[in-house]
Amino acid sequence: xVQSIFHHAIQIDEDKCVGCIHCMRVCPTEAIRIxxxxxxxxxERCIDCGQCMRACPAKAxxxxxxxxxxxxxxxxxxxxxPAVMVGQFPDNISDDMIxxxxxxLGFTHLMEVEQPIRLLIDLTKEYLGKExxxxxxxxxxxxxxxxxxxxxxxxxxxxxxxxxxxxxxAAHFIRQTLMNQxxxxxxxxxxxxTPCAAKIAAVKSPIDDMPSVVDGIISMSDFYSKVRxxxxxxxxxxxxxxxxxLTREGILWSTSRGESSRFGNRAIAIDGIHSVVKxxxxxxxxxxxxxxxxxxxxxxxxxxxxxxxxxNRFTTTERLEQRSAKYPGFTEKALPTGLDEExxxxxxxxxxxxxxxxxxxxxxxxxxxxxxxxxxxxxxxxPGIDCGACGAPNCQALAEDMVQGNAKMSDCVFxxxxxxxxxxxxxxxxxxxxxxxxxxxxxxxxxxxxxxxxEGF
Amino acid sequence: xxxxxxxxxxxxxxxxxxxxxxTKKILKQLNIDSKVIKRTVVAxxxxxxxxxxxxxxxxxxxTVKDHQIVALLKDEGPGIADINMAMLEGFSTASPKVxxxxxxxxxxxxxxxxxxxxxxVESTPGVGTTVRMSFDF
Numbered sequence: 255x256v257q258s259i260f261h262h263a264i265q266i267d268e269d270k271c272v273g274c275i276h277c278m279r280v281c282p283t284e285a286i287r288i289x290x291x292x293x294x295x296x297x298e299r300c301i302d303c304g305q306c307m308r309a310c311p312a313k314a315x316x317x318x319x320x321x322x323x324x325x326x327x328x329x330x331x332x333x334x335x336p337a338v339m340v341g342q343f344p345d346n347i348s349d350d351m352i353x354x355x356x357x358x359l360g361f362t363h364l365m366e367v368e369q370p371i372r373l374l375i376d377l378t379k380e381y382l383g384k385e386x387x388x389x390x391x392x393x394x395x396x397x398x399x400x401x402x403x404x405x406x407x408x409x410x411x412x413x414x415x416x417x418x419x420x421x422x423x424a425a426h427f428i429r430q431t432l433m434n435q436x437x438x439x440x441x442x443x444x445x446x447x448t449p450c451a452a453k454i455a456a457v458k459s460p461i462d463d464m465p466s467v468v469d470g471i472i473s474m475s476d477f478y479s480k481v482r483x484x485x486x487x488x489x490x491x492x493x494x495x496x497x498x499x500l501t502r503e504g505i506l507w508s509t510s511r512g513e514s515s516r517f518g519n520r521a522i523a524i525d526g527i528h529s530v531v532k533x534x535x536x537x538x539x540x541x542x543x544x545x546x547x548x549x550x551x552x553x554x555x556x557x558x559x560x561x562x563x564x565x566n567r568f569t570t571t572e573r574l575e576q577r578s579a580k581y582p583g584f585t586e587k588a589l590p591t592g593l594d595e596e597x598x599x600x601x602x603x604x605x606x607x608x609x610x611x612x613x614x615x616x617x618x619x620x621x622x623x624x625x626x627x628x629x630x631x632x633x634x635x636x637p638g639i640d641c642g643a644c645g646a647p648n649c650q651a652l653a654e655d656m657v658q659g660n661a662k663m664s665d666c667v668f669x670x671x672x673x674x675x676x677x678x679x680x681x682x683x684x685x686x687x688x689x690x691x692x693x694x695x696x697x698x699x700x701x702x703x704x705x706x707x708x709e710g711f
Numbered sequence: 712x713x714x715x716x717x718x719x720x721x722x723x724x725x726x727x728x729x730x731x732x733x734t735k736k737i738l739k740q741l742n743i744d745s746k747v748i749k750r751t752v753v754a755x756x757x758x759x760x761x762x763x764x765x766x767x768x769x770x771x772x773x774t775v776k777d778h779q780i781v782a783l784l785k786d787e788g789p790g791i792a793d794i795n796m797a798m799l800e801g802f803s804t805a806s807p808k809v810x811x812x813x814x815x816x817x818x819x820x821x822x823x824x825x826x827x828x829x830x831x832v833e834s835t836p837g838v839g840t841t842v843r844m845s846f847d848f
Contacts, residue, residue: 408745409752539731540753614742622741623775626713654740 263454277306291693304561328443342565353493368504397456398552408609449560508557518546
């Protein structure tokens with residue numbers, strides 16, 4: 255199966271996981287279960303949206319990234335970063351100061367992802383003008399949303415825009431620009447500073463299974479701290495020429511309405527994964543009609559609210575708005591000469607988007623029907639409290655886990671309680687069942703229990 | 712065989728959509744072809760809205776068996792005076808109030824017919840309407 259090789263960026267540090275249910279509750283695809291007192295992610299369901307990471311009180315979720323030491327492998331080192339990186343700094347730290355600090359960290363070239371946005375706007379407009387496409391067209395900008403549609407809304411894969419996200423374009427753009435200057439390909443190292451986990455997963459496993467266009471991934475949260483430490487108050491270099499292709503639209507692209515304000519007569523911008531889920535549900539029922547373009551982003555306030563951002567999402571958006579006013583519009587700005595626009599454009603096209611129904615209970619329809627019926631019968635016995643004490647996010651999910659052989663009736667603490675009352679199960683056995691799920695000793699009194707005292711949960 | 716039952720109250724546009732959403736979830740668990748799911752859900756939603764828009768109350772029963780999904784939508788309501796007219800695109804008897812809510816474009820039954828493999832409508836004016844749709848997979 256294709257999805258088994260899909261690269262996931264989000265990992266759980268078992269030593270830090272305290273075995274609560276915050277992550278399990280917020281996961282939009284019900285991908286998390288608690289087993290033996292630790293959160294476990296069902297890989298094929300995970301869309302890397304990062305809700306779990308945001309909800310975790312123990313900071314047990316982390317993302318896989320490359321070490322900055324890897325920079326030494328390349329003679330020319332490009333930091334590829336979205337404009338939100340700049341947006342999160344306080345007002346008294348100027349663009350020049352940020353660029354200077356990044357250069358001090360060892361990069362030879364700095365490239366804001368949204369610089370060549372014009373090519374993307376043109377290509378998208380061309381696509382939207384086609385008669386045969388399914389409307390409304392859903393942007394492919396946010397990889398978590400694309401992945402969500404692939405796993406949960408297979409009927410809507412046809413609606414996804416067949417134009418890739420800006421980071422792909424930017425990577426090809428900078429590589430081509432440097433190669434035009436006579437620099438050999440193998441000497442160029444492109445490092446993507448990512449605002450979220452979904453972009454990592456997308457860079458490592460692009461929608462169309464093409465090889466990754468970047469050489470390394472760096473978490474924006476770690477990078478921000480490093481840049482902050484390297485900020486020099488006295489600015490010594492003028493870095494304006496490194497931003498010569500930046501435009502107003504580019505700077506605002508990853509903020510909410512950045513795309514929707516550009517496309518179609520009727521366009522909507524939706525941010526926040528749970529709002530996206532609700533809207534897609536309606537769209538799938540054909541309840542929403544007449545729209546041309548949907549901008550959908552997994553994070554509140556779009557990328558300004560990315561899980562790996564340190565800055566506040568509202569102040570970040572405001573700084574980007576202020577900053578954008580100082581730049582020309584994309585129509586006033588021609589792309590640099592000597593670029594092979596055709597090659598860049600072709601790198602942006604997506605041919606096919608597969609769907610993987612991860613919610614099927616069985617490949618065989620007869621067996622799947624038996625399982626659905628069985629789950630319906632099981633539901634009758636569950637209390638419907640959706641407490642999560644069984645290690646599944648709700649009673650329905652527990653019933654589904656049971657028919658898949660991944661859970662037992664006795665996982666429900668209320669059902670066990672009833673059985674004890676009816677003398678169907680001995681209380682020692684019932685307690686051991688709970689300990690199996692949540693870990694031995696979990697229910698002993700412990701004033702130093704992590705996260706329970708003086709840690710301000 | 713899987714059976715699902717839903718109740719719809721006339722005028723309640725808020726819960727119209729529950730039957731199609733719940734059915735959709737089950738059909739996905741059964742791994743039924745996504746194109747069939749789409750047709751079923753779209754037609755079912757139209758049917759639910761029809762009941763909310765026109766009838767006093769109604770019931771939706773969905774059964775899945777032998778490579779076929781059958782949806783039975785039964786309502787108590789004013790009925791349809793002329794079924795042939797109701798099957799025409801753009802023909803609608805919806806009240807101005809319903810139209811104000813964005814419904815009543817006269818696409819309900821035609822859209823259901825377009826999406827279902829088989830559609831049968833029976834109606835007695837003053838009593839109610841029964842719609843039977845089936846979808847093959």
